[in-house]
Structures are given as C-alpha cells and as structure tokens.
Amino acid sequence: MTRLILPAALASLSVLTIGNSTVSAMQAAAPASAGSASPYTYADLADLASIAPIVLHARIADSTVLKPERAPGLAAGSTRFYVEAEVISLIRGSGPLAKRISYLVDLPLGSNGKPAKLKRKQPVLLFARPVAAGAAGAASTSSVQLVAPDSQIPWDPATEAQLRAILTELVKPGAPPKxxxxxxxxxxxxxxxxxxxxxxxxxxxxxxxxxxxxxxxxxxxxxxxxxxxxxxxxxxxxxxxxxxxxxxxxxxxxxxxxxxxxxxxxxxxxxxxxxxxxxxxxxxxxxxxxxxxxx
Structure with a gap:
C-alpha cells in the first residue's frame, strides 16, 4: 500500500478532491441487467440518494489508513481511509469531473478487529455533495464531501440498477416529498x-x-x-x-x-x-x- 502525504485540510472528515483532467458527466450507459438482488434495501439507497447531489461509480486505485490523530471524530470500531479512485461514471450531478479523485471514508473494522482492506480496482458507489472551492487547500481544485462518513458502498449491477430507478423518481416533477x-x-x-x-x-x-x-x-x-x-x-x-x-x-x-x-x-x-x-x-x-x- 502506497504511503500518501495528505494536505492538512484533508484530515477533516470525508472530503473528496477533484483534479484537473475531466470526464463528461453522465457518460456511462445504463447498467446491465442485474442477475441478483442488491444487498441493500430500497430504504438504504433512498436514504443516500435523496440527500446526495453527486453520485459516482468509481474504481479504487489506492488507499491509506489514517492514524487516529489524523482522523478527528472517528467513531469507535471504525478506520478512516484516504482513497484515490478512478471515476467510471457520474450517475448524478452536473459539470465535468476528474478522471482520478481522492476522498476520505470511514469503514468498520473487520471481524478480526483490524482495518478492512480496500482492494485495488474494487468498484464502489460514492454519495457526495459539493463544498466551497478551495476547501481542500488548493484553489485549482474543486471539492465534494461524502454525505455520510461511510457513504462509499460496494458497487454491483443490481445496486446500481435500483439506485438509478430511485434517482429517476427523485427528479420527476411532483416527486413525493419527505x-x-x-x-x-x-x-x-x-x-x-x-x-x-x-x-x-x-x-x-x-x-x-x-x-x-x-x-x-x-x-x-x-x-x-x-x-x-x-x-x-x-x-x-x-x-x-x-x-x-x-x-x-x-x-x-x-x-x-x-x-x-x-x-x-x-x-x-x-x-x-x-x-x-x-x-x-x-x-x-x-x-x-x-x-x-x-x-
């Protein structure tokens, strides 16, 4: 696992930094038909989708476990990771997006009490919101923040299919309010x-x-x-x-x-x-x- 040196601002919770190279928003086609049910319930996905203005399908490129002193507010039984990932598609959001992104995420410890392992090329879904420009410590970058410390979830075709159906309902005129x-x-x-x-x-x-x-x-x-x-x-x-x-x-x-x-x-x-x-x-x-x- 590569050791990464983080800017001081990235020690705050769940900030995702967007670099300069871009991919077009919504470039990916609809997911292939799911062969099995999602491990997440409708409510699980709707909870996240209904408050996340940005939803990404990404692939983990690298990750580093942060020391406790670099992870203020970390819940007991969790580990904070600094993750670099490659963007596969922007499922929800507008504007161009970087091909490679970085963010912080909190994940529960494994059954052995050790930090979970994030495998390279592991596909994930990210639920995020934008933050003020320059919040990541560099005026040349744009930033978003995960809507929850753990709002990175594993990707699979069934989960993406259900998520897209929820997002389609959310953006319809007259969609049921909370x-x-x-x-x-x-x-x-x-x-x-x-x-x-x-x-x-x-x-x-x-x-x-x-x-x-x-x-x-x-x-x-x-x-x-x-x-x-x-x-x-x-x-x-x-x-x-x-x-x-x-x-x-x-x-x-x-x-x-x-x-x-x-x-x-x-x-x-x-x-x-x-x-x-x-x-x-x-x-x-x-x-x-x-x-x-x-x-």
Whole structure:
C-alpha cells in the first residue's frame, strides 16, 4: 500500500478532491441487467440518494489508513481511509469531473478487529455533495464531501440498477416529498353503523400537501389511499419499493399522535388511531441494513 502525504485540510472528515483532467458527466450507459438482488434495501439507497447531489461509480486505485490523530471524530470500531479512485461514471450531478479523485471514508473494522482492506480496482458507489472551492487547500481544485462518513458502498449491477430507478423518481416533477410527521386530521362517522372515514394531513419537508384517507364500510372492511398533492380523487396505495412508499413507510410515526386530532370526540380519535394502524400495517416495515445519514 502506497504511503500518501495528505494536505492538512484533508484530515477533516470525508472530503473528496477533484483534479484537473475531466470526464463528461453522465457518460456511462445504463447498467446491465442485474442477475441478483442488491444487498441493500430500497430504504438504504433512498436514504443516500435523496440527500446526495453527486453520485459516482468509481474504481479504487489506492488507499491509506489514517492514524487516529489524523482522523478527528472517528467513531469507535471504525478506520478512516484516504482513497484515490478512478471515476467510471457520474450517475448524478452536473459539470465535468476528474478522471482520478481522492476522498476520505470511514469503514468498520473487520471481524478480526483490524482495518478492512480496500482492494485495488474494487468498484464502489460514492454519495457526495459539493463544498466551497478551495476547501481542500488548493484553489485549482474543486471539492465534494461524502454525505455520510461511510457513504462509499460496494458497487454491483443490481445496486446500481435500483439506485438509478430511485434517482429517476427523485427528479420527476411532483416527486413525493419527505414526510416529517402528522399535521392534523379527523374522523367522520358514516350514515350507517360501522361506517366512517379518517382523513390525516401530513407534514412534509417542502410544505407540499400529502394526505391519507381511510374509509370503513358497514361490514368493517377498510380501504385507504395516499394523495401526494392537492387532488385527492384518484389517489391510491403506493407500491412497495417506490418513492411514495418510502416516504410514508420511513417517515410516518409508529403511532398516531392523538393531540393532532384536537376537538375530535374520544371515540372518533380511537377509530382514527385504528385506521392509522391499518395504513402502517399495509405499508410494512421500513427495513434498513445501515444507519441513515444525517441531513
């Protein structure tokens, strides 16, 4: 492993420096059809993709383990690496990009308690954001920062295919916004015994309207729908492993905060809570294999 001398600024966490030689953004064709499932869940990839303005497919060229004194803020059980990699394609982002890049990444220790090994030519996916010009200590370079200390993940065709599908949804006009909680709601009894309807209005990061409607028939059966936008008519149940499903399954609280139904009779609140539980059950768990990054 080559010993690399780092500029002082590169001792800070997760900075990726871009040199002068460039490749065109988005030059690579879509990945080949995946032969097996990705080891990452939809939520794992959506967590990263939804906050990373730059997504790269790269190949490791060289790496060096940094000493603890050169890795401030390093979490216990992890090692910080300085990595040089060759860019294969810019999956998300704009503008030219260097053919060879460098960045810092934190990876967990192996089962033997020693630093993980980064093999040369190992393909990886990087999730990053831009930083101020010159932050890496040289005015002639551009820089980006990994969106999480460990937001380098191994590349495989299935993971890239799923990632591209997520990114395609994210950039569509009217893409479902991040759900941050319940704004308010109510339950209205129907004309027949047992009938009723619950409407819940959700809080979103962008302020765009999202609502849930749960209808109970006289026989006790329930149907529900999620509306992303002002128009509720035609709303439906989002399919699993879509952006709409992810926003709800991973953003909704695990129980209905009854304080959001202020002024609603106690019995109607109870019915609204039962309706909400039906929605959560239908959505299923927001399964993750990695800790979501902080935004």
């Amino acid at each position: 759900v941050t909680g319940i704004a308010n709601g109510f339950h209205v009894p129907g004309t027949l015994p047992g009938e009723g309807e619950t409407q819940l209005f959700l809080q979103t990061a962008t302020g765009e309207p999202v609502s849930l409607v749960v209808t109970t028939r006289a026989d006790g059966s329930r149907t529900w729908a999620a509306a992303f936008g002002e128009i509720v008519e035609g709303a439906g149940v989002p399919r699993r492993n879509t952006l709409a499903w992810y926003r709800l399954a991973c953003g909704l609280p695990r129980s209905l905060p009854l304080s959001k139904l202020a002024g609603t009779p106690a019995e109607d609140r109870r019915k609204a809570a039962a309706d909400y539980a039906v929605v959560l059950g239908a959505l299923g768990e927001c399964t993750r294999t990695r800790t979501p990054p902080k935004e």
